[in-house]
Amino acid sequence: MFQWLDNLVTKLVEGVFGLSVETQLGSSVHFFFYDVVKILILLSLMIFTISYLRSFFQPQKTKAMLERIHGPKAHIAASLLGIITPFCSCSSVPIFIGFVEAGIPLGVTFSFLVTSPIVNEAAFAILLASFGWKVAVTYAAMGVIIGVVSGMIIGRFSPEKYLEQEVFEGEAFNKLRPDMTQKERLAYAAEHTTDILKRIWLYLLIGIAIGGAIHGWAPADILAKYAGSDNPLSVVIAVLCGIPLYSNALGTIPIAEALIGKGVGIGTALAFMMAVTALSFPEMVLLRKVMKPRLIAIFVGTAAIGILLVGWLFNLIF
Numbered sequence: 393m394f395q396w397l398d399n400l401v402t403k404l405v406e407g408v409f410g411l412s413v414e415t416q417l418g419s420s421v422h423f424f425f426y427d428v429v430k431i432l433i434l435l436s437l438m439i440f441t442i443s444y445l446r447s448f449f450q451p452q453k454t455k456a457m458l459e460r461i462h463g464p465k466a467h468i469a470a471s472l473l474g475i476i477t478p479f480c481s482c483s484s485v486p487i488f489i490g491f492v493e494a495g496i497p498l499g500v501t502f503s504f505l506v507t508s509p510i511v512n513e514a515a516f517a518i519l520l521a522s523f524g525w526k527v528a529v530t531y532a533a534m535g536v537i538i539g540v541v542s543g544m545i546i547g548r549f550s551p552e553k554y555l556e557q558e559v560f561e562g563e564a565f566n567k568l569r570p571d572m573t574q575k576e577r578l579a580y581a582a583e584h585t586t587d588i589l590k591r592i593w594l595y596l597l598i599g600i601a602i603g604g605a606i607h608g609w610a611p612a613d614i615l616a617k618y619a620g621s622d623n624p625l626s627v628v629i630a631v632l633c634g635i636p637l638y639s640n641a642l643g644t645i646p647i648a649e650a651l652i653g654k655g656v657g658i659g660t661a662l663a664f665m666m667a668v669t670a671l672s673f674p675e676m677v678l679l680r681k682v683m684k685p686r687l688i689a690i691f692v693g694t695a696a697i698g699i700l701l702v703g704w705l706f707n708l709i710f
Contacts, residue, residue, distance in 0.1 A: 394430050394521070401426045416609050424604040427646050428597065434517045436585060443581035447572055464544065467503040470496075471539035474507030475532070498555070499547020506695050507539030509669040522649045523658070527710065531662060534705070538666075538698035545694050546687075554687035600646040626660045627703035631696055634667025644668050659706030666699045 401422055405411050411418035461469050511532050519528035572580070648661035671692055679688055 394426075397426060397429055401429070420604040420609070423646075423650070424600055427600045427604075427649075430521065431600070431646070432589075434521060436589070437517075439585045439589075440581045443584040444577055447577040447580050464540070466497070466500045467540045467543045468536075470500045470504040470543065471507040471536045474504045474539060475511045475536070497547060498551045499543045499545075501543075502546045502551075502691060503539045503543030505539075505691075506542045506670055506698075507535055510538065510666050511535035519645065522645065523652075527658065530706070530709070534702045535666070538695065538702060542691075542694045542698055546690055549687075549690055551687050551690070554684040554690075556682050556684060602647050602650075604646075604650070623657075624704060624707075626657060627663045627700055627707070630660045630664035630703065631667040631671075631699055634664045635671045635692075635696075657703075657707040658710045659703040659708070662706055663699050663703030666702065667696070670695055670699070 405422045413422045644665040651661040
């Protein structure tokens with residue numbers, strides 16, 4: 393699909409920079425430029441398309457829909473809704489708070505909160521391009537399952553009693569109106585695409601740069617030995633390492649791609665990615681404004697167990 397880009401970047405690295413792509417430095421530079429262009433192309437197309445479709449779903453309609461659904465179906469609907477919402481946990485938290493204020497059961501809102509940063513249309517597109525449809529579809533399905541199951545488990549703890557008294561007002565897609573014209577919907581999609589790219593470009597470049605360094609210099613034999621799919625503890629370590637960090641799925645995919653290329657188990661790399669996006673420390677800081685520590689601990693513990701199981705399952709399957 394991107395062979396033309398690979399050839400172009402190879403000419404750039406060898407012709408302009410005077411580096412052979414067979415060397416460690418040349419390989420890293422090639423990885424960086426190739427992934428930057430590839431991801432930006434896929435991001436722009438996917439975000440614009442989904443933003444246009446999103447313009448038909450106003451927050452009021454979303455809340456009303458979730459209020460009418462009960463039981464497991466509500467968790468599934470909230471989790472699926474999380475797929476088409478913001479790209480990182482810190483931007484999905486305000487929407488989560490808005491759902492709480494609307495009176496939607498807290499367990500259902502947690503299904504949304506868990507799925508939203510893990511699975512989105514852009515991450516799916518990058519996974520599809522990097523690892524193929526089997527990995528992309530399985531990852532998306534597992535992300536939804538983690539969200540649904542986590543929300544249902546958390547709902548069993550009667551979590552409402554662990555909310556703080558003051559709940560901040562959440563804002564979600566306030567520019568959406570039911571009477572938007574075709575021109576306005578296209579303008580919204582273009583504006584939202586630009587806004588997302590402005591917010592994530594730094595994380596994206598950092599993630600790709602780290603991935604490039606791993607791709608060029610990380611010792612493949614050591615990584616394969618200690619972080620390969622045969623070592624079950626590697627998934628645990630990946631999750632523990634991911635929690636203190638912060639990024640969105642797009643920033644971590646290049647790192648996961650480079651790790652897998654060096655022999656790290658695919659489940660280990662994806663578990664790291666899930667932990668960074670769904671259980672990051674900055675997200676916990678935001679949630680602390682509206683939740684008591686016990687509820688945050690329940691949320692982290694439940695989601696972490698789900699991520700561990702997915703990591704081990706991916707290593708087993710792939």
